[in-house]
Amino acid sequence: MREKMAGGGRVGEAVCYYELLQVEKSSSLEEIKKAFRRQALLHHPDKHADRVEEATRIFQQLQEAYECLSNPQ
Incomplete structure (x- = not known):
């Protein structure tokens, strides 16, 4: 599921992990x-x-994206 979308900042918004x-x-x-x-250091x-709230949300999305994309399955 490398095409999986992360939840965006607004309701209904989605951000592609890539x-x-x-x-x-x-x-x-x-x-x-x-x-x-690179992105984790930046955000x-x-x-x-x-x-802090916005940066935390972005950082969590980055972690979710990395976890998904780095999983070989």
Whole structure:
């Protein structure tokens, strides 16, 4: 289910895991891992004291995307 969609910020909005991590659908596991780390550092809630809720939501989506895309099944 690599096409699975993550819940977006608004009701009814969906974000593609590949788009969220900014990788191509043909990306290798290593590329996905690097992209996750890059995005996680950029959006980590500790770095955004002024918008913790939004950063937490994005960070959780990134974790969900990485978990799904890095699963070989």
